[in-house]
Amino acid sequence: MTSLGSEELRDRAPVADGADPPTALLRDVVGRASQRCRYAEARWVDRRAEELGVVNGHPRELAQESSRGVGIRVLAGSGWGLSATADVSPAGLGRALDRALAIAGTQPAGPELSLPPVRPAIGQWSSPCREDPSTISLETKLALLVEADAALRTDRRVVRSEAECLSVVTRRALVTSDGTCCGQTVTECGAGIRAFAVEDGDVQVRSYPGAHGAGVAAAGWEHVRALDLPGQAPRVGEEAVALLSAPACPSGRKAVILHDEQLALQIHESIGHALELDRILLGEASYAGTSWVEAGDIGGLRYGSDLLEVTADATLAGGLGTFAWDDEGVPAARRTLIAGGVLEGALSDRTSAAALGLQASGGCARADGFARQPIVRMTNVSLEPGEAGTLEDLIADTSDGLYLEGNRSWSIDDRRLHFQFGTEMAREIKRGRLGRLYRNASYAGVTPTFWGSLDAVCSAKAWRLWGVLNCGKGEPGQIMHVSHGAAPARFRDTEVGVA
Amino acid sequence: MSGEPLRHEEALVDYAERALEHLAGEGQVTLVHERSLTSRFARSRPTQATEVDDLSVHLLCVRDGQTGSAVINSLDDGQLAAAAGRALAAAQAGAGAGPGDYPGLADPAPPPEYGGHDPRTARLDPAEAGAALEAAFEEAARSGLEAFGIWSAGEVTTAIASTTGVHVEQAVTDAYLKVICRDAGGRSGFASDAAVASAALDARGVARRAAAKVSSQDAVALAPGEYTVVLAPEAVGTLLEFLAGLAFNGLAHVEGRGALAGRLGTQVAHPEINLADAPRHPHTLPRSFDAEGVPKRPLPLIQDGVAYRVAHDRRSAARAGGGTASTGHALAPGGDLGGPRPTNLVLAGGGCSGERELMEGIERGLYVTRLWYVNVVQDGQTLLTGVTRDGTFLIEDGELTRPVRGQRFTDSVLGLLRRTEALTAGVRLVCEGDFYGRRFATGVLCPALRAHGFRITGTAPDG
Numbered sequence: 031m032t033s034l035g036s037e038e039l040r041d042r043a044p045v046a047d048g049a050d051p052p053t054a055l056l057r058d059v060v061g062r063a064s065q066r067c068r069y070a071e072a073r074w075v076d077r078r079a080e081e082l083g084v085v086n087g088h089p090r091e092l093a094q095e096s097s098r099g100v101g102i103r104v105l106a107g108s109g110w111g112l113s114a115t116a117d118v119s120p121a122g123l124g125r126a127l128d129r130a131l132a133i134a135g136t137q138p139a140g141p142e143l144s145l146p147p148v149r150p151a152i153g154q155w156s157s158p159c160r161e162d163p164s165t166i167s168l169e170t171k172l173a174l175l176v177e178a179d180a181a182l183r184t185d186r187r188v189v190r191s192e193a194e195c196l197s198v199v200t201r202r203a204l205v206t207s208d209g210t211c212c213g214q215t216v217t218e219c220g221a222g223i224r225a226f227a228v229e230d231g232d233v234q235v236r237s238y239p240g241a242h243g244a245g246v247a248a249a250g251w252e253h254v255r256a257l258d259l260p261g262q263a264p265r266v267g268e269e270a271v272a273l274l275s276a277p278a279c280p281s282g283r284k285a286v287i288l289h290d291e292q293l294a295l296q297i298h299e300s301i302g303h304a305l306e307l308d309r310i311l312l313g314e315a316s317y318a319g320t321s322w323v324e325a326g327d328i329g330g331l332r333y334g335s336d337l338l339e340v341t342a343d344a345t346l347a348g349g350l351g352t353f354a355w356d357d358e359g360v361p362a363a364r365r366t367l368i369a370g371g372v373l374e375g376a377l378s379d380r381t382s383a384a385a386l387g388l389q390a391s392g393g394c395a396r397a398d399g400f401a402r403q404p405i406v407r408m409t410n411v412s413l414e415p416g417e418a419g420t421l422e423d424l425i426a427d428t429s430d431g432l433y434l435e436g437n438r439s440w441s442i443d444d445r446r447l448h449f450q451f452g453t454e455m456a457r458e459i460k461r462g463r464l465g466r467l468y469r470n471a472s473y474a475g476v477t478p479t480f481w482g483s484l485d486a487v488c489s490a491k492a493w494r495l496w497g498v499l500n501c502g503k504g505e506p507g508q509i510m511h512v513s514h515g516a517a518p519a520r521f522r523d524t525e526v527g528v529a
Numbered sequence: 530m531s532g533e534p535l536r537h538e539e540a541l542v543d544y545a546e547r548a549l550e551h552l553a554g555e556g557q558v559t560l561v562h563e564r565s566l567t568s569r570f571a572r573s574r575p576t577q578a579t580e581v582d583d584l585s586v587h588l589l590c591v592r593d594g595q596t597g598s599a600v601i602n603s604l605d606d607g608q609l610a611a612a613a614g615r616a617l618a619a620a621q622a623g624a625g626a627g628p629g630d631y632p633g634l635a636d637p638a639p640p641p642e643y644g645g646h647d648p649r650t651a652r653l654d655p656a657e658a659g660a661a662l663e664a665a666f667e668e669a670a671r672s673g674l675e676a677f678g679i680w681s682a683g684e685v686t687t688a689i690a691s692t693t694g695v696h697v698e699q700a701v702t703d704a705y706l707k708v709i710c711r712d713a714g715g716r717s718g719f720a721s722d723a724a725v726a727s728a729a730l731d732a733r734g735v736a737r738r739a740a741a742k743v744s745s746q747d748a749v750a751l752a753p754g755e756y757t758v759v760l761a762p763e764a765v766g767t768l769l770e771f772l773a774g775l776a777f778n779g780l781a782h783v784e785g786r787g788a789l790a791g792r793l794g795t796q797v798a799h800p801e802i803n804l805a806d807a808p809r810h811p812h813t814l815p816r817s818f819d820a821e822g823v824p825k826r827p828l829p830l831i832q833d834g835v836a837y838r839v840a841h842d843r844r845s846a847a848r849a850g851g852g853t854a855s856t857g858h859a860l861a862p863g864g865d866l867g868g869p870r871p872t873n874l875v876l877a878g879g880g881c882s883g884e885r886e887l888m889e890g891i892e893r894g895l896y897v898t899r900l901w902y903v904n905v906v907q908d909g910q911t912l913l914t915g916v917t918r919d920g921t922f923l924i925e926d927g928e929l930t931r932p933v934r935g936q937r938f939t940d941s942v943l944g945l946l947r948r949t950e951a952l953t954a955g956v957r958l959v960c961e962g963d964f965y966g967r968r969f970a971t972g973v974l975c976p977a978l979r980a981h982g983f984r985i986t987g988t989a990p991d992g
Binding site: 082083084085087088089090091092093094095096097098099108109110111112113114115116117126129130132133134135136137138140141167168169172173176189190226228231232233312313314315316317319320322401402403405438439440441442443444445447448450452470472474476502505506507508509528529 | 565566567568569570571572574575576577578579580581582583584585595596597598599600601602603612615616618619620622623625626627629630655656658659662663666677678679681707709711715717784785786790791866901902903904905906907908909912914915916918935937939962963964965966968986987988989990
């Protein structure tokens with residue numbers, strides 16, 4: 031078993047209903063494929079998800095979803111072909127292989143691709159999980175959500191209260207014609223609450239711990255317990271109601287302090303996506319877009335201020351972008367993307383690395399289930415902690431500004447350059463203290479200018495890992511779970527009140 | 530049924546009926562079988578090609594107004610029985626917390642015959658995809674450009690069986706092609722086709738239209754402010770898709786969060802705006818029933834600018850009370866957590882012969898081909914933000930003159946529909962074509978429109 035980091039990892043018992051990886055079948059089909067194409071891989075994925083929700087006091091969305099199947103991807107000549115099937119039998123995989131080869135064979139001819147070498151991945155790995163979510167009864171989970179949901183409804187103006195929890199166990203097996211044969215199990219778990227308050231046609235919302243699955247981690251039920259949803263719910267409901275009577279966020283240019291959850295999304299949109307090598311090389315121009323960064327910028331481009339230190343770390347405990355090997359069998363690693371504000375690296379898979387002539391893939395190939403092919407995705411892209419102490423220290427160090435918390439809207443252009451974010455709430459900062467509450471807060475900027483205005487990052491004790499569950503990319507669309515580490519940070523001279 | 534592929538001679542709904550036998554008490558089984566093929570390309574080269582053949586079996590249990598569900602992708606009897614047990618346990622756990630607000634499963638009603646299936650498209654011939662890519666590459670090359678995009682086609686069969694007697698099945702096909710033509714300087718143009726039949730996709734024509742939107746001139750930036758705008762159908766469709774969720778979601782409406790809460794029967798748009806959900810329109814992607822097996826019928830949403838109706842599933846209709854019935858807009862068995870929404874929007878065309886006529890008389894304005902990364906800023910105000918992409922131009926004295934950089938807009942959809950001045954007579958089916966999760970192709974049939982006061986709030990420094 032491969033071990034990542036210092037935390038002890040445990041392997042899982044085989045699943046009782048025949049869900050063990052069909053390794054022999056995968057080896058067989060890849061063996062047959064190898065005689066008919068330049069490269070082949072068979073990826074088996076078994077995914078089990080449970081989502082529970084309580085809305086306005088009523089249990090909703092008590093749903094369990096499982097899927098299992100194999101995606102066979104081949105490179106024949108210059109063309110790729112992937113065929114995905116839920117029929118995990120020798121005949122089913124044989125048919126899928128034939129289809130994958132037929133698809134690759136009918137692609138218009140292009141220049142041949144030479145994939146960079148990869149050392150065969152052999153072994154098994156499981157993510158840390160102290161309290162298996164499947165051992166917690168539905169009744170226990172529902173009771174927690176019902177209690178939290180009820181505590182959100184502090185006022186008749188809270189027209190909708192939501193409490194939800196999620197657990198996902200994903201097992202993968204990968205066999206490639208390069209000799210890789212590995213298996214992984216990842217357990218994800220999390221929860222969150224949200225209150226909608228309405229008055230005179232105005233809708234205000236507050237969430238905890240944040241939007242987009244911010245409260246989900248690669249962990250067990252212990253992670254949900256630690257969130258203390260019932261304890262946080264009254265504050266969340268009260269803040270949603272308070273926003274109804276708060277003045278609108280003023281317009282202008284100010285210093286802003288971003289709460290680390292909002293900062294996580296800022297990193298995601300304006301650094302993570304911008305540094306995906308397939309985007310940089312125009313491979314995603316038809317959908318997700320390109321990047322303002324060019325391949326030649328790596329190693330010299332000033333991305334932000336000297337305080338900007340960014341890593342992509344697929345070995346980070348608890349991260350939704352943590353694994354032992356990516357979906358091309360490339361081992362997980364921690365890599366520097368930006369050091370001292372200067373661009374040092376990019377996120378890559380074998381195809382994009384080959385296109386740029388790199389010696390090795392950056393290990394960022396990830397696929398959403400068995401029916402999608404691996405593409406360049408973020409792992410855990412994080413802003414490293416600084417030396418500005420706690421959030422309170424940073425506020426105390428700010429004479430005039432805004433504190434922004436809780437993502438409400440997000441948008442960035444197709445080159446990841448011009449962005450606009452809305453937050454659930456803002457607080458005025460005057461002479462080092464938090465002042466009045468503002469609603470409908472927003473800020474906008476241009477990526478290198480904004481990161482260039484970074485002048486303080488809180489210290490390691492304020493640094494947290496936030497989940498993002500809705501990262502969309504690829505055609506057909508793929509949803510990826512990633513995490514971002516961040517501590518609150520301050521940006522000078524930022525345009526606010528833009529919406 | 531273990532491990533066996535579906536037999537084509539057997540109706541999917543019969544599989545659903547057999548799966549229903551595993552459910553104890555009130556329940557519904559929904560089977561969705563997807564077969565699809567998507568070929569991507571970039572820089573006039575094929576990059577990825579994905580074929581999917583997969584099935585979702587959704588088992589829904591109802592107990593005391595509470596629902597519990599389990600979804601698997603197998604017809605194996607053992608797995609079905611286990612999934613049925615999980616669905617029942619979930620519903621019982623919900624019922625243990627008190628009675629729920631689900632009004633019960635739909636009664637059977639024969640679905641209308643709306644068509645929407647093309648047997649040739651259902652063959653998913655990779656050679657057809659390859660030929661389309663070749664044609665797009667050639668056409669782009671004629672203009673000295675590179676082509677980027679996708680060709681995608683799918684056949685999706687949906688079958689529902691329930692203990693109340695619902696027994697329905699529909700197979701639909703859809704096909705989508707988009708091409709972005711791009712020059713070495715990064716200037717780009719977009720065009721797309723969508724239809725029930727892949728034969729209707731005109732790869733050369735789409736590539737030609739995309740290439741025509743690539744200007745050799747340097748792009749200019751506009752200062753923030755309000756502009757008269759001509760929105761091409763792709764841009765109109767994107768805005769209407771967001772409006773569907775913000776204004777016509779019956780659940781948000783009854784909770785007071787919807788943009789039309791308290792505004793039905795009032796003028797919310799220009800009198801020329803007539804918007805409906807039209808699932809049987811011959812030029813849309815027809816659907817006969819929703820995820821609860823309720824037949825879909827045309828639903829007028831805005832008539833002559835007056836807000837008329839919102840969409841309901843069974844749960845939101847029950848919440849609305851007063852005899853409100855589902856309009857056939859459930860997005861998931863038992864109703865989606867977020868509520869119902871229209872998926873076959875049709876905005877009626879107006880009196881202008883085309884986009885050129887829309888531009889007539891505009892002294893200085895903006896032409897927008899498509900919008901990108903649009904998101905909601907404020908729900909109740911239908912306030913959105915996003916950027917323009919792949920073909921934004923300055924209109925001067927009624928003519929397209931210079932390309933414009935991608936611009937950020939922040940504006941209200943209902944506000945734009947109020948400020949609408951004219952619509953083209955011709956309408957086009959526009960799709961997003963991104964197909965996250967199980968393929969569920971939707972599109973908006975709409976014209977191009979001209980509106981004043983389109984609010985530009987920013988721009989990137991170059992490109």
